[in-house]
Amino acid sequence: IEKARRTVASHLNASPAEVFFTSGGTEADNMAILCSIRDLGVKRIITSKVEHHAVLHTAEIAEAENDVVVSYVSLKPNGHVDVEHLERLLSEGPKTLVSLMHANNEIGNVLPLKEVGELCKKDNALFHSDTVQTMGHYKIDVQELGADFITCAAHKFHGPKGVGFLYVNKKHSVTP
Secondary structure (H helix, E strand, O other), rough: OOOHHHHHHHOOOOOOEEEEEEHHHHHHHHHHHHHHHHHOOOEEEEEOOOOOOOHHHHHHHHHOOOOEEEEEEEEOOOOOOOOHHHHHHOOOOOOEEEOOOOEEOOOEEEHHHHHHHHHHHOOOOOEEOOOOOOEOOEEHHHHOOOOOEEEHHHHOOOOOOOOEEEEEEOOOOOOO
16 A cells, blocks of 8 residues: 555655545545545635536535535636636635546546646635546646645546545645
């Protein structure tokens, strides 16, 4: 397991201590969102209406059961995230987690991870991206992206089913 953790970390340009293995992408998405609320004081989640249900349902439950507001970033007619609208949303409100997938599993649009990461950093928002569809196909360097959380499912890039991981930036202390 530790060898696998080091391998994953090296592909992300991360420390092995920042990689948490899970039962898949759904559990990793859930953990990123719920730990952000419980451990890091998030009071608002910004996501989109075309996210995977692992994110959408967790955000809805978080809003119903916690003191959390969910905001939805607008989408352009081609399904891409309206980055200007995201920037406006980030300029207002309490401590925020932005949760947007890297590539949509149904329409194929690709999020500009670095640009979104920079916007989040500028406004002190946390950034989570579900990279289930792109891990192993795109270079994902967490240092370059400034991501706080990255989720993945191993079976999407020739790994075993029932295995995923969550990258958690070492500046955050979360309880799995």
